[in-house]
Amino acid sequence: MSTESLRIVWIYPDLLSTYGDRGNLLILARRAQQRGMPVEVLEVRSDQRLPATADIYLLGGGEDGPQALGAQRLLADGGLHRAVAQGSVVFGVCAGYQLLGTSFFAKGTRCAGLELLDLSSDRGPTRAVGELAGEIDPRLGVPPLSGFENHGGRTHLGPGVSPLARVSAGIGNDGVTEGAWRGKLLGTYSHGPALARNPALADLLLRWATGAHQLPPLDDTWAERLRTERRAAVAAAARP
Amino acid sequence: MPLRAKVASSVSRTAAALSRAAGRGDGSVIGGWIGLKIDPDLLAHLSAGRAIALVSGTNGKTTTTRLSAAAVGVLGRVATNSFGANMPTGHTSALAKAGSTPYAVLEVDEHYLAQVLEATEPHVVALLNLSRDQLDRAKEVAMMAQLWRAALVRHTDVRVVANADDPMVVWAATPPADPAQGVRPPHVTWFSAGQRWHDDSWVCPECGSTIQRSGEQWWCTGCPLRRPDAQWTVEDDGVLDPTGAWHKVTLQLPGKVNLGNAATALAVAAEFGVRPVDAVSRLHTVTSVAGRYAQVDRDGRNIRLLLAKNPASWLEAFDMADEAPTLLSINARDPDGLDTSWLFDVDFAPLRGRQVLITGDRAYDLAVRLDVNGVPFQHVRAFGEAVRAVPPGRLEVIANYTAFQDIRAELDRVN
Structure with missing residues (x-):
């Protein structure tokens, strides 16, 4: 951790917050506080400079226009690149995931991404809307992904990243893989409050940020019930 | 009304009655659906000869429609889709069921506003607010505002009653004039009903700059878009009209949001020539709306x-x-x-x-x-x-x- 408190930055909530993206910020802050960690939360709007010294940066979903604008401003600002160079954690969701790559499509044109992850995104033949599930890369040691996706993009991974998950329901990147990660950067098409259904993923980000190998367990009764219910719903929908 | 429309209208009423008798619902959608199958122009035929107000927005449209219908009722019989069936099938069913009425006040799903403007040629359209709602299938907010704006460009004769507190609505209600094409902006009366929710209007729909807020005022930091002065406002437990007269509003519905809806209803009725002093007591007759507030x-x-x-x-x-x-x-x-x-x-x-x-x-x-x-x-x-x-x-x-x-x-x- 950079200072005595865990600093979490939500990048551009004025642009990149469409589907309850605030949830990821609230969940990380609460899970850290429940472990007795002091937390400092910063919401940085797109007309403000991005501090380069925070521990975790969150990028949410957004419509095409705000996504393109967000990428431009982040490239001009440079703060996120400096933070990544210093080992900060980045978690990108949906549009925020796409703009971590080299390029993405918004409003019919190819836009330059932040080039923090080796991936590029374009438009798919159909919009991917619905439950998204899959086994997460075993090296990350977290249980299967459970989420909801709503995007028109398809994402192609380069050799510099690993897929976050193998898709068992939904589309994700391309119907086969979902999301991507490298070092302490992680992106997913599981949109909005993705961590609500994936508390283990939230703890993974906290472990990356703090360097802790293990965190004291929390009572995740309700999240577990939610995951079980969603798994059953996905299975029921898959039955002929 | 052409014969096909008459038949369609009559079948539509029968189907609605059957649906209700069978306990299958309010009958407000099925009747219209069957009617529109027989005559696709049925809604336009049923609208002809009526002075119509449309009410649209993400929230408050069912209640505001009910309050507006009560206020316009000062002038005569009003047809309305009071069960919240707010797509063209519901409008068709409501108008067919009401028979001949001089007035109609129709709640319109925001996605269908362009289509219903086309079919009903209303006198007034009230635009309440736009915010995120069912994003997995609905249009995103900026796109919705763009659709409204494009629809109003094609209907510059309609009188618009719009919410000055919502930047997305203000932008949608003020398409640019184009004198070369003979296009002039529609006449807009602004109301202020307050807005608790601001998270869908931080980015200017016109230029992409940040929208600043201070108290009830808001303005774009990059272009001239800003909050217009409102002619109808809520003050204490009543409504200030454009002349500055204050009218006490006693509702059977709770909350400040419904006072705002009442101000909107009075503004809509005023476009038909109803004086607020005559309309205000009628608002008290509205109790629950399709179970809401029941x-x-x-x-x-x-x-x-x-x-x-x-x-x-x-x-x-x-x-x-x-x-x-x-x-x-x-x-x-x-x-x-x-x-x-x-x-x-x-x-x-x-x-x-x-x-x-x-x-x-x-x-x-x-x-x-x-x-x-x-x-x-x-x-x-x-x-x-x-x-x-x-x-x-x-x-x-x-x-x-x-x-x-x-x-x-x-x-x-x-x-």
Whole structure:
């Protein structure tokens, strides 16, 4: 951790917050506080400079226009690149995931991404809307992904990243893989409050940020019930 | 009316009556659907000869439609789709059922505004607000504002009554004039109904710059878009009209949001020549609207139903609800939208200190949200269990669309 408190930055909530993206910020802050960690939360709007010294940066979903604008401003600002160079954690969701790559499509044109992850995104033949599930890369040691996706993009991974998950329901990147990660950067098409259904993923980000190998367990009764219910719903929908 | 339209209209009424008699619903959609199959222009035929107001927006349209119909009723009979069936099938059914009326006030789903403007050629259109709602299938907010704006460019004769507090609505209601093409902007009367929800209007729809806010004022930092002066405003427990006269408004509906809806209704009626002083007493006749705000006494509990479909309307519901035990019910079926992400756009902190119960198909999504929010709650499997779990007295029920209908069915389809 950079200072005595865990600093979490939500990048551009004025642009990149469409589907309850605030949830990821609230969940990380609460899970850290429940472990007795002091937390400092910063919401940085797109007309403000991005501090380069925070521990975790969150990028949410957004419509095409705000996504393109967000990428431009982040490239001009440079703060996120400096933070990544210093080992900060980045978690990108949906549009925020796409703009971590080299390029993405918004409003019919190819836009330059932040080039923090080796991936590029374009438009798919159909919009991917619905439950998204899959086994997460075993090296990350977290249980299967459970989420909801709503995007028109398809994402192609380069050799510099690993897929976050193998898709068992939904589309994700391309119907086969979902999301991507490298070092302490992680992106997913599981949109909005993705961590609500994936508390283990939230703890993974906290472990990356703090360097802790293990965190004291929390009572995740309700999240577990939610995951079980969603798994059953996905299975029921898959039955002929 | 052409013969085909007459036949279609008559069949439509019969189907609606059959649907109601069979207990299959309000009959407000099926009748219109069959009528439109027989005559696709039926809505236009049924609209001809009526002075019509359309009411659209993300929230408050059912209630504002009911209040506006009551206010316009000063002048004569008003046809209206008062069951909240707000797509062309519902409009067709409502007009066919009402027979010949000089006036109509129609609630319109925001996605259908362009189509219904075309078919009904209204005298007035009221634009209430635009915010995120069922994003897994609905248009995103900026796109919706663009559609409204494009529709108004084609109907510059319509008189617009619009919310000065919502930047998206203001932008939609003021398409640019194009004198070379003979296009002039529509006439707009602005009302101020307040807006608790700001999270969909931080970015200017015109130029992409940041929108600043201070008190009730807002302005774009990059272009001339700013809050227009409102001619109709809420002040204390009444409404100020454009002449500066204040009218006390006594409603049977709770909350400041409904005072705003009343101001809108008075502004709509004024476009037909109704004086607010004549209309204001009629607003008191509106009680519950398709079950919304309905109160039912059961087992010593006074149960009040509040509908909340999206983040903006949840904030309004918390404002309306009494400090009393509260049941929250969430579904995510087709009419609700399949995505529950929006729960994290709502701050449930106002419920701290109240006894909170949760139920519905997606109660676990809500449980996780409340847990993160630090709001203690109790999960119940059924509505009856919730009623037994609270002490005698008021039980507030806040539910989203199909969850609301489920509970309404338990209470014998209360209106």
